[in-house]
Amino acid sequence: MFRSDVDRRGFLKSCYKIGGIAAIMGLGISAVEDAMGWGILPAVVGSGGSRWVSWNELSEEGLGDTSRNFVIFGENTSAGGDETGLGIVSGADLVFTQSGNIAGATGTPPHRPLVSASSQYFTFTNGLFDATLGGTNTWTLIMKIADIANGGTQLIFDCYGDPRVYLYKQATNEFSAHANAQHVGVTTDTVTNSGIVYFCMWSDGVYIRSGFKLLTKPTKWSDFDSGKRNSTKVNYSMPSWVNGTLFINNSAFLGDFTFYYLVMSRACLINNSA
Amino acid sequence: MTQWIKFELIIRPFWNRYGDILSSIDGMRNRKGVDEFTGGGKVYPDIVNQKGKIKEWHEKGTVLLIKVNITEVEAKEHETKDEKLKYKASPKIEKEYNYKDFKAKVLNDIQVKKLKEDFFGIKPLSPESGVTN
Numbered sequence: 001m002f003r004s005d006v007d008r009r010g011f012l013k014s015c016y017k018i019g020g021i022a023a024i025m026g027l028g029i030s031a032v033e034d035a036m037g038w039g040i041l042p043a044v045v046g047s048g049g050s051r052w053v054s055w056n057e058l059s060e061e062g063l064g065d066t067s068r069n070f071v072i073f074g075e076n077t078s079a080g081g082d083e084t085g086l087g088i089v090s091g092a093d094l095v096f097t098q099s100g101n102i103a104g105a106t107g108t109p110p111h112r113p114l115v116s117a118s119s120q121y122f123t124f125t126n127g128l129f130d131a132t133l134g135g136t137n138t139w140t141l142i143m144k145i146a147d148i149a150n151g152g153t154q155l156i157f158d159c160y161g162d163p164r165v166y167l168y169k170q171a172t173n174e175f176s177a178h179a180n181a182q183h184v185g186v187t188t189d190t191v192t193n194s195g196i197v198y199f200c201m202w203s204d205g206v207y208i209r210s211g212f213k214l215l216t217k218p219t220k221w222s223d224f225d226s227g228k229r230n231s232t233k234v235n236y237s238m239p240s241w242v243n244g245t246l247f248i249n250n251s252a253f254l255g256d257f258t259f260y261y262l263v264m265s266r267a268c269l270i271n272n273s274a
Numbered sequence: 275m276t277q278w279i280k281f282e283l284i285i286r287p288f289w290n291r292y293g294d295i296l297s298s299i300d301g302m303r304n305r306k307g308v309d310e311f312t313g314g315g316k317v318y319p320d321i322v323n324q325k326g327k328i329k330e331w332h333e334k335g336t337v338l339l340i341k342v343n344i345t346e347v348e349a350k351e352h353e354t355k356d357e358k359l360k361y362k363a364s365p366k367i368e369k370e371y372n373y374k375d376f377k378a379k380v381l382n383d384i385q386v387k388k389l390k391e392d393f394f395g396i397k398p399l400s401p402e403s404g405v406t407n
Contacts, residue, residue, distance in 0.1 A: 061306055078362065081286065082314030084304050091300045099333045101318045118322070119331040 052269040053219045057144070057261070058109055060086035068267040070132055072096055074112035074259040077104040083122065088266070093127035096248065109260060111146065116154075116254035124248070126241035129159060132264035134240035140202040140269040143167060143248075144217075144260040150193040154255025157199065157262065161244010167199040167210075169255065175228070177201040177210030180238065185210040185230025196260075200224075204268040208232050220271040276329055276341050277349035278386045282377040283336045284317040289364035317361045319376050321352065332394050339381075339389060352378035 015023040055063045064071045064086035072085030072094075081104065083096040100120030105112045114120045133139045143157050152171055159165040163180035170176050173190035177183065179201060191197055191212055198218055201210035209221065211229030218224060248262060249255055263269070287295045291310045296302075302309045321342065322328065330341035342349070357373040381389065390396040 060304075066303070076312065076315070078286070078313075078315060080315045080318055084288075084312050084314065086304050090303045094302075094304050095299070095314055098315055100331060101316070101322050117331075118325065118328070119333060 052140075052263075052265075053271075055217075057217060060261075063263065064088075069263065069265045069269075070094075070128060071261055071263045073105075073110055073261045075105045075110040076112070077106075077110075079104045085262075087264075088131045089125075089128050093125045093131065096122040096124050098122050099251070111258045111260045113258050114249050114254075114256065116149075116152075116249075116256050119251060119254065121247055121249035121251050121254065124246045126246065128264065129241045129246055132266050133159075133165065133238045135237060136266045137205040137235055137237040138203055138266065138268045139238060140263065140265040140267065141165070141167060141200065142202075142218075142263040142269065143199045144196065144262075145199065146196045146258040146260065147194055148191060148197065149256035152255070153253045154257070155250035155253035156248065156255050156257060158247045158250040158253070159241070159244065160247060160250055160252075162242040163239050164244075165201075165238070166250075167201060168253070175199060175210075175212040177230070179203070179208050179210075179236070182234050182236040183208035183210065183230070183232040185232070187212065187228050187230065189225065189227035200270065202268050202270045203236065203238075204272050205235050206233065207272060208234055208236060209270070209272065218270065220274040222274055275345055276343050277346060278339065278341050278381040278383075279321075279349055279352055280377075280379045280381055280389070281319055281338045281340075282375070283333075283338055284361070284371060284375060285336060286313055286315045286317060286361070287363055288313040289367075293364045293366035295364055295367060313364060317371070319352070319373070319378070332390065332396070334394055337393065339386070339394070346380070349380045352376075353380060 012024060051063055060071045060073055063069050066088060068088060070085055070087030070089060072083050074083060076083055080098065080101045082098050085094050100118045102112055102114060102120045141157065145156060148154060148169055150173065153168065155166055155168040157167040164178060165180060166178050168176050169191050175187045175191050177185045192214060196215050198213045200218060209229065209231045211224035213224055248259065288299050288311050289295050296311055299311055302311055304310050327343040328340050329343060332339040355373045358370060359373060360368045360370050363369040
């Protein structure tokens with residue numbers, strides 16, 4: 001419909017001038033998100049956190065937006081196929097490139113198994129890192145997986161370079177999260193090796209926190225049992241990406257698990273006050 | 275007995291909601307019904323599905339190097355195999371290729387060592403603080 005984003009931006013700007021917020025809202029949620037992302041509309045219509053709370057985890061569209069959130073499912077049914085997410089970036093920055101001939105997705109919600117023996121992992125772009133985590137003190141990482149193997153260092157999410165950000169299961173099965181040395185959280189509880197688990201780390205500009213939760217989506221600090229969470233009081237703005245490789249499943253510390261989705265946001269999606 | 279074989283993998287294209295292959299995804303946001311796209315990835319030779327036989331796997335871009343538990347004669351067959359095949363480039367487009375397109379090459383230990391060091395950059399990775407094994 002529009003030759004470029006510039007045309008669409010101009011159109012939305014005109015709509016806002018003529019009809020205000022109502023005119024933009026009348027064009028649908030994608031127009032609202034674009035208008036917010038381009039600074040035409042103030043970001044008041046649904047915060048990143050509230051979308052996370054109400055999201056049913058069944059579609060990328062329910063959470064991804066153009067101003068804050070990126071989400072990627074393990075949903076490509078072709079073996080050896082890459083994954084394409086939805087959210088704050090565009091083009092190649094939406095793509096997670098697979099290695100190792102990862103089996104195609106099955107099930108509802110869809111999921112794909114990653115097998116260490118076949119050296120299976122995804123890599124993503126520094127453009128995505130910078131759009132979600134870089135240059136902000138509010139951000140969130142949430143990875144939903146299942147059936148992670150017992151034992152072995154398994155770096156299931158790893159920005160391996162400068163800065164260094166990771167979520168992993170230690171060889172002794174505790175969950176560890178690291179935000180460029182500003183937060184190093186290791187749980188006392190161990191991660192079960194069967195069923196759904198959410199690995200999370202987030203920052204609200206006051207605290208960097210991390211934890212894992214079994215079975216159901218966490219939305220607030222108290223959803224994490226005391227032995228499954230850690231907190232560091234620090235207001236830290238994550239730098240932009242300098243160099244290194246960005247992985248789901250670091251090729252040097254491979255895990256065996258089933259991948260459901262990854263959320264990266266430049267908003268704090270977990271409620272720290274509840 | 276194990277053999278090292280190097281393959282050139284075939285790149286799969288991205289395609290749009292109509293199943294048409296895209297020449298570029300630049301600027302696309304993957305919005306349902308607007309500019310959604312999917313696909314991508316690589317086509318692998320069938321031998322990779324013989325999980326029990328593969329002892330090592332190194333992959334970078336379109337280059338795959340595997341150490342596989344087969345005889346030298348079986349390995350050499352991959353270099354000369356001439357077989358017409360198809361892969362699904364999108365839901366409505368099948369593309370033909372030949373097994374020869376994988377450019378299979380059996381490598382000796384010296385060639386493997388050089389490829390590992392020069393191309394794959396294989397050296398021990400030192401985990402940073404907090405990572406223990």
